[in-house]
Amino acid sequence: MLLIANNFPPIRGGSASVYAALARHAGGRIGVLASRLNYVDGLPIIGWREHDRLAPYPVQRLALLRTTLAEQPPRGLRRLGFLARDAMLRLRVATAILGHVARGSRTLCIGELLASSWVVALFRWLPGLRLVAYVHGEEITTSPEADAVQRTGRRTLARCDAIVVVSRFTLAAVEQLLGSAARSRLCLIENGVDTGRFTPGPRQPALMGFYGLEGCFVFVSVCRLVEKKGIDHSIRAFAEVVRTRPDCRYLVVGTGAQAEELRALAAEMGVADKVVFAGEVSEEELVAHYRLGDVFVMPNRRLANGDTEGFGLVFLEANGCGLPVVAGRDGGSTDAVKDEVNGLVVNGHAVADIAGAMARLHDDRALYERIRLQALEVAQRAGWEGKARAFLALCGVEEEPGAVKAAPGSGALPAGNAATPHRGPDRSPV
The missing domain is CATH 3.40.50.2000 (Glycogen Phosphorylase B;)
Known part of the structure; x- marks a missing residue:
């Protein structure tokens, strides 16, 4: 094909x-x-x-x-x-x-x-x-x-x-x-994640030193810096969180139309010294930057013109690296993130809700560890192998003889057979 x-x-x-x-x-x-x-x-x-x-x-x-x-x-x-x-x-x-x-x-x-x-x-x-x-x-x-x-x-x-x-x-x-x-x-066919690449691992000391993150609890975002991703509200929420939690830092990875506006916002909120803008990083350094974080934050929201997140692949990438996530509930992000399973789902329009979720994951160690372990499981079940097989079956491309079958739940949803089309809301998700 x-x-x-x-x-x-x-x-x-x-x-x-x-x-x-x-x-x-x-x-x-x-x-x-x-x-x-x-x-x-x-x-x-x-x-x-x-x-x-x-x-x-x-x-x-x-x-x-x-x-x-x-x-x-x-x-x-x-x-x-x-x-x-x-x-x-x-x-x-x-x-x-x-x-x-x-x-x-x-x-x-x-x-x-x-x-x-x-x-x-x-x-x-x-x-x-x-x-x-x-x-x-x-x-x-x-x-x-x-x-x-x-x-x-x-x-x-x-x-x-x-x-x-x-x-x-x-x-x-x-x-x-x-x-x-x-x-x-x-x-x-929900988006997947490369489970061989996005994995937990140690923080690179050189990167920690470069960004000044040693000994800190790090919130991290990896995305295009555009309005629907909600990084402006993340900065406002972080300003509330760090006021009583001075060990926190916020690492923002990516570029986009809002980059300068977000830098100005961090200064306006008085957290310019605690928000680090890494800019765009190479594909080779991407996983290492995820691993610098303790919690991934992208409280996406729907804009007035209808623009919103279709799924949010970055949520699964962060999960694969062992990070609980904070996600907005607009658009398709709730397919990627289930509340209190692999992250916390919030109203991306409400700064107080975002700040509350960030504070909970910082303060409640039991909650953090439970969601972190569940996040790893979610990522492992979302490997691309079964999704590619589902896609090929839908396209009428025959499977190669002797191909390994996909693990249950790794292909098309909602269906037991990966090539089965959606038949309406009466079907349960795998």
């Missing part, structure tokens, strides 16, 4: 990590069509050659799979030039897809619902080709032009043979968009 993904490593992000994990655990049965330029700004993606050379799956790169965000359709005569360039881009993408079909690909999976809608519209006419969409949630719940986006999303999903959703939140959003008739084509 062929996975078409604008967001793909070495680009960082949740969906990129998901697609790479599926391909990595598919035994070479997933090929990837990706870009070598970043569609956000049109600049070269640093490290793509090294990534592809080491990847255990085939990757084909084109310059772009879609027009860049910076190049919006202009008006007047300039629009003709834009449309001509877009047509040539689509022609190159379509030619590459046809090449994969000629070499045996019988399933196309689009990783970006809206940007790749034309792929579905074009290739649905090709006999014997199965079309699958991978939906994370925000692509159909967020837009300044929601009606137009929903029309495009609805039309594209209606043309697909199967639809993967990553959380019950996303499942409900798709059902609301398409109606109950779409249930037979829906398959819930």
Whole structure:
């Protein structure tokens, strides 16, 4: 099968990590069509050659799979030039897809619902080709032009043979968009975690010294610094917590549009000397930064325009490293985090709730240890092997002879058979 993904490593992000994990655990049965330029700004993606050379799956790169965000359709005569360039881009993408079909690909999976809608519209006419969409949630719940986006999303999903959703939140959003008739084509495959990589381990003394965290209880966040992640409220909550718990520090890992605003907020709250902004760290250093923390904090919240967290892969990564988490209850994060099981779920709009959860995990050692151990168990059950098998089964890709069966509960949800589609709310989760 062929996975078409604008967001793909070495680009960082949740969906990129998901697609790479599926391909990595598919035994070479997933090929990837990706870009070598970043569609956000049109600049070269640093490290793509090294990534592809080491990847255990085939990757084909084109310059772009879609027009860049910076190049919006202009008006007047300039629009003709834009449309001509877009047509040539689509022609190159379509030619590459046809090449994969000629070499045996019988399933196309689009990783970006809206940007790749034309792929579905074009290739649905090709006999014997199965079309699958991978939906994370925000692509159909967020837009300044929601009606137009929903029309495009609805039309594209209606043309697909199967639809993967990553959380019950996303499942409900798709059902609301398409109606109950779409249930037979829906398959819930929750995001997983690389259980061989995200594991508990000692804190690196050099990093502890570099960030000034020796002897401290460390709250840590690893995410893009954008409003829906809730790091602004985390800083406000931390300011309340550290007032009576001077041993606490807050390590913020990541970059984003809010970075400078968050630095200013930490200064305004009087905790600039206790909040450490690490910026973006390399993939090689990511696990080591998780391990610096005692508690992972990302109190995500839904924004006024509908933007929210589709699942929250970072919660499981933190769990795998042995960290209890504090999560918001909006969006799909409650599929990743169960309250008082692998973390504490709070109202991400309420600073007092966030501060209360952070304080509980600092003060109540018994609660902390219980959730920490349960978090490790949750992460272990969320390995990618079974989820990749569920995805391949949904896509009609045959399992290799002698393949090891997935552990119960590691594949598609809710179903005992990983390829069984969702049939409505009467089914219980595995």
